[in-house]
Amino acid sequence: MAAFEVSTFILAVLISVALIFFAVWNIIAFDDLKTDYKNPVDLCNSLNPLVLPEYGVHIFMCLFFLVGLYWTALIWNIPLIAYHVHRYTNRPVMSRPGLYDPTEVMNGNEMSRCQKEGWVKLAYYLISFFFYLYRMMSAILA
Amino acid sequence: MGTQGPGVGLMPNMAGANATPYMNNQYGSNQSNQLQNQMGKLSVQQTATQAVNLLDGRNMLPPQKDDINSSLTPDMQKKNARANILCCTLSNVPENDSLLKKCKLPFGILVHPFKDLSNLAVIQSSTIVRCRSCRTYINPFVTFTESRRWRCNMCYRINEVPEEFCYDPTTKSYGEPTRRPEIKSATYEFIAPSEYMLRAPQPAAYVFAFDVSFNAIETGYLKMACELIKDNLDKMPGDSRALIGFLTFNKSVNFYNLRNDQSQPHMLIVSDIDDIFLPAPEDLLVNLKENKEMIIQFLDSLPETFASTRDIHSATGAAMQAALKLMTATGGRITIFQTTLPSVGPGALENRDEPGVKSNPKDTAKLNPATDFYKKLALDCAADQVSVDIFQLSSQYADCSSLMCAAKYSGGCFSYFPNFHISRNRAMVEKFENDLVRYITRKIGFEAVMRVRCTKGLSIHTFHGNFFVRSTDLLSLPNVNPDSAFGMQISIEDNLTDVGLACFQSALLYTSSRGERRIRVHNLALPVTKKMNDVYAGANASAIALMLSKMAVDRTLTASLGDAREALLNAVVDCLGVYKSVVSGRSGEMIAPNSLKYLPLYILSLLKQTSFRLGSTANLDTKCYEMQQLKVMPFDVALLTIYPALYSLHDMTDEGAITTKSGSVPQPPRLILSGEKLSRVGIFLMDAGQEFYIWVGKDAAHADIQCLFGVANYESIPEDMGALPILDNSLSSRVRALIDYLQSERTNHANLYILRDNSKMRMKFITKLMNDRTESMMSYHEFLIHIQGQIN
Numbered sequence: 025m026a027a028f029e030v031s032t033f034i035l036a037v038l039i040s041v042a043l044i045f046f047a048v049w050n051i052i053a054f055d056d057l058k059t060d061y062k063n064p065v066d067l068c069n070s071l072n073p074l075v076l077p078e079y080g081v082h083i084f085m086c087l088f089f090l091v092g093l094y095w096t097a098l099i100w101n102i103p104l105i106a107y108h109v110h111r112y113t114n115r116p117v118m119s120r121p122g123l124y125d126p127t128e129v130m131n132g133n134e135m136s137r138c139q140k141e142g143w144v145k146l147a148y149y150l151i152s153f154f155f156y157l158y159r160m161m162s163a164i165l166a
Numbered sequence: 167m168g169t170q171g172p173g174v175g176l177m178p179n180m181a182g183a184n185a186t187p188y189m190n191n192q193y194g195s196n197q198s199n200q201l202q203n204q205m206g207k208l209s210v211q212q213t214a215t216q217a218v219n220l221l222d223g224r225n226m227l228p229p230q231k232d233d234i235n236s237s238l239t240p241d242m243q244k245k246n247a248r249a250n251i252l253c254c255t256l257s258n259v260p261e262n263d264s265l266l267k268k269c270k271l272p273f274g275i276l277v278h279p280f281k282d283l284s285n286l287a288v289i290q291s292s293t294i295v296r297c298r299s300c301r302t303y304i305n306p307f308v309t310f311t312e313s314r315r316w317r318c319n320m321c322y323r324i325n326e327v328p329e330e331f332c333y334d335p336t337t338k339s340y341g342e343p344t345r346r347p348e349i350k351s352a353t354y355e356f357i358a359p360s361e362y363m364l365r366a367p368q369p370a371a372y373v374f375a376f377d378v379s380f381n382a383i384e385t386g387y388l389k390m391a392c393e394l395i396k397d398n399l400d401k402m403p404g405d406s407r408a409l410i411g412f413l414t415f416n417k418s419v420n421f422y423n424l425r426n427d428q429s430q431p432h433m434l435i436v437s438d439i440d441d442i443f444l445p446a447p448e449d450l451l452v453n454l455k456e457n458k459e460m461i462i463q464f465l466d467s468l469p470e471t472f473a474s475t476r477d478i479h480s481a482t483g484a485a486m487q488a489a490l491k492l493m494t495a496t497g498g499r500i501t502i503f504q505t506t507l508p509s510v511g512p513g514a515l516e517n518r519d520e521p522g523v524k525s526n527p528k529d530t531a532k533l534n535p536a537t538d539f540y541k542k543l544a545l546d547c548a549a550d551q552v553s554v555d556i557f558q559l560s561s562q563y564a565d566c567s568s569l570m571c572a573a574k575y576s577g578g579c580f581s582y583f584p585n586f587h588i589s590r591n592r593a594m595v596e597k598f599e600n601d602l603v604r605y606i607t608r609k610i611g612f613e614a615v616m617r618v619r620c621t622k623g624l625s626i627h628t629f630h631g632n633f634f635v636r637s638t639d640l641l642s643l644p645n646v647n648p649d650s651a652f653g654m655q656i657s658i659e660d661n662l663t664d665v666g667l668a669c670f671q672s673a674l675l676y677t678s679s680r681g682e683r684r685i686r687v688h689n690l691a692l693p694v695t696k697k698m699n700d701v702y703a704g705a706n707a708s709a710i711a712l713m714l715s716k717m718a719v720d721r722t723l724t725a726s727l728g729d730a731r732e733a734l735l736n737a738v739v740d741c742l743g744v745y746k747s748v749v750s751g752r753s754g755e756m757i758a759p760n761s762l763k764y765l766p767l768y769i770l771s772l773l774k775q776t777s778f779r780l781g782s783t784a785n786l787d788t789k790c791y792e793m794q795q796l797k798v799m800p801f802d803v804a805l806l807t808i809y810p811a812l813y814s815l816h817d818m819t820d821e822g823a824i825t826t827k828s829g830s831v832p833q834p835p836r837l838i839l840s841g842e843k844l845s846r847v848g849i850f851l852m853d854a855g856q857e858f859y860i861w862v863g864k865d866a867a868h869a870d871i872q873c874l875f876g877v878a879n880y881e882s883i884p885e886d887m888g889a890l891p892i893l894d895n896s897l898s899s900r901v902r903a904l905i906d907y908l909q910s911e912r913t914n915h916a917n918l919y920i921l922r923d924n925s926k927m928r929m930k931f932i933t934k935l936m937n938d939r940t941e942s943m944m945s946y947h948e949f950l951i952h953i954q955g956q957i958n
Contacts, residue, residue, distance in 0.1 A: 132627030
């Protein structure tokens with residue numbers, strides 16, 4: 025059981041590193057959009073294929089928490105899962121997977137929402153990272 | 167503080183400022199200060215700062231024609247671009263975001279960049295002078311400093327004045343740069359040198375795609391459209407390189423080879439609509455001038471070719487893809503004539519309309535597109551400099567909201583002629599005919615982009631109109647037409663304290679139909695203020711109403727109709743509430759700044775529009791179309807659509823008549839849109855932007871009826887009389903002169919309907935009496951009381 029806990033949190037640390045990369049990528053992409061380095065079509069083409077993998081990896085990680093019954097880790101992640109589900113069900117009408125519509129992202133409200141989302145997620149993933157790191161260490165030491 | 171705001175204190179300076187000529191042709195660093203001082207002083211008009219009591223009967227006058235202009239002082243009107251081209255909701259710009267937020271007024275600009283203009287300064291020179299850092303075009307609001315330098319009014323960089331700029335080609339001498347047309351007028355156009363071309367300017371290119379399903383043939387539009395196109399082939403803008411192509415579609419897509427080297431047009435049928443291809447890529451888009459006989463032969467024969475078709479399908483999506491393929495290399499304009507719901511192939515749509523089921527105001531899904539096919543297609547088109555224009559002639563549900571996306575994101579236009587039928591709906595035929603001719607012959611700009619620059623500290627927040635936003639301030643407009651306008655909401659990001667003037671510049675770079683690259687520039691400069699009172703004094707109620715209508719459309723589509731209505735109501739309650747608390751002192755009165763006295767009226771009228779009415783019986787397509795129209799209509803027409811003008815005809819005098827090219831035109835005063843203004847003995851004209859109504863009272867004088875309609879009495883006025891008969895008497899000629907004049911002021915054709923008490927169209931007229939109470943909406947007076955209640 026201890027071995028499972030150790031491996032779960034090692035995995036969680038690795039996944040949260042990946043998620044941090046996703047968040048940073050998102051922030052950079054929107055910054056590029058705002059400063060004219062990227063046009064909205066390119067932005068959406070580069071970000072949309074990454075949305076579902078990000079959600080998937082996150083849920084995959086949470087499944088391990090569920091199996092191991094690590095309640096704190098699980099409860100910490102439930103709001104984000106709920107947010108992801110809500111965000112994806114309210115996405116614009118699109119035939120391909122993804123969230124971002126090139127005709128919408130240039131609107132002030134939409135852009136600031138996406139930017140804010142990026143920063144909040146980055147903070148969330150960073151906190152998660154340190155939490156998993158702590159759990160991993162304590163599991164190893166135990 | 168009493169009735170007058172503190173801004174009135176500036177009044178004594180105004181005469182002096184007015185007397186100073188604006189353009190003192192001198193170099194000198196003090197010019198900038200002078201200019202800013204003048205503008206600062208000019209910012210406040212006496213009348214505008216006065217608070218008025220809206221419930222006082224004397225203030226219940228209808229808005230006047232030039233209201234959109236009124237928030238600027240005459241001097242500023244002269245310096246800036248005309249208000250029906252470029253105007254701002256706030257003529258005194260608040261200096262920071264918190265002041266703007268406090269005022270609760272929307273801040274944005276309305277632009278009609280490609281409006282037909284009669285006198286436009288066209289400048290041809292090898293160098294176009296622009297700011298080196300922000301690329302602003304030199305304009306009347308830059309300041310010239312010593313030693314041949316100028317300071318940019320957007321980013322304040324100091325730039326050099328090039329030698330050529332001082333050269334005056336008319337006098338062939340070097341002189342002051344202030345003599346240049348770029349410095350003298352706020353609206354001008356450059357003929358651009360080759361640096362402004364990414365590729366050789368494209369030729370004018372048109373592809374017409376006709377729906378030839380059974381339904382289409384039944385409406386009889388095809389013959390009419392072909393004839394109109396044939397008659398106007400020579401008037402289509404374009405030089406000797408102009409290209410044209412035709413497609414027809416039902417369950418397959420048909421191409422036509424129109425090269426002159428064959429005996430008759432050759433039809434090529436492609437039935438593989440899921441993977442459309444061009445059967446003869448070289449011959450389908452042909453030179454208009456060289457192959458004219460074949461084109462005429464084709465247009466003559468086309469209606470017969472499909473006269474006996476039984477095919478009910480419509481492969482619109484495939485036809486659009488095919489048309490795009492035809493034009494990928496050149497760019498150009500696709501015109502789709504559609505009479506039914508696209509039913510097969512890519513982009514097929516389903517009937518989402520449930521007639522009889524009352525629409526739920528919370529349900530916005532049906533107002534939004536069902537598929538992103540047309541949106542993606544539009545973006546592909548935009549990337550290839552192609553735009554899609556749609557003429558929708560359907561009598562049944564045709565999912566305009568989905569189809570419209572093709573036009574919306576490619577800079578095209580969408581026109582809707584519901585229930586078009588060649589013999590059963592004469593009014594629609596008349597409208598279609600006029601609008602199509604205007605469409606074919608009007609100016610067009612190809613491969614266009616528009617950039618809107620603002621003074622540092624301001625930035626564009628949200629865009630409204632038909633285009634694709636390519637970056638924060640750049641709009642991609644594959645085609646630009648003279649009949650559509652745009653709106654932009656502006657946000658204040660930095661403090662404007664030391665700025666003095668807030669400037670806006672819209673620059674439209676396009677290829678004319680003659681293959682010239684041109685840049686049309688419009689400028690607007692407005693004083694910045696830190697006083698709330700000045701912001702209110704400079705508010706432009708008409709522009710605010712238009713901006714709010716665009717925002718309300720967005721709100722309806724993203725949230726719900728209920729939300730949008732609440733937002734509209736809150737907009738007026740909030741700003742008048744704040745104003746009251748600032749001015750305060752008087753209770754029991756409904757106070758508004760003079761500048762905003764029509765805002766409640768406009769808001770009430772907006773709430774009564776088909777787009778925003780609760781429990782409206784209008785079908786989905788009409789609603790979508792009307793909402794779309796609010797986003798693109800030119801300002802004057804939009805204002806008339808929101809609050810129509812009512813004139814009394816039977817007692818019209820020549821007082822204030824103006825003289826135009828075609829003679830004297832009477833200018834009767836506008837009346838309040840209320841049933842109490844209509845009398846049984848009178849004849850009234852209502853100008854509702856998209857249509858005219860003449861309402862004839864039951865007991866109108868027989869003589870007047872005879873003079874105007876050429877019939878003996880009230881009962882014999884024909885129900886479907888289209889235009890007024892040309893009769894030789896003073897009443898008839900004056901009324902016709904007035905209607906012709908009103909029609910000439912707009913580019914869309916407005917049908918004339920003549921209404922009796924028992925006419926079927928009567929309800930349309932009645933619902934436009936905005937001041938009156940309706941089943942579900944308050945009268946103007948009740949509305950004011952309601953606002954007052956909300957404020958307290």
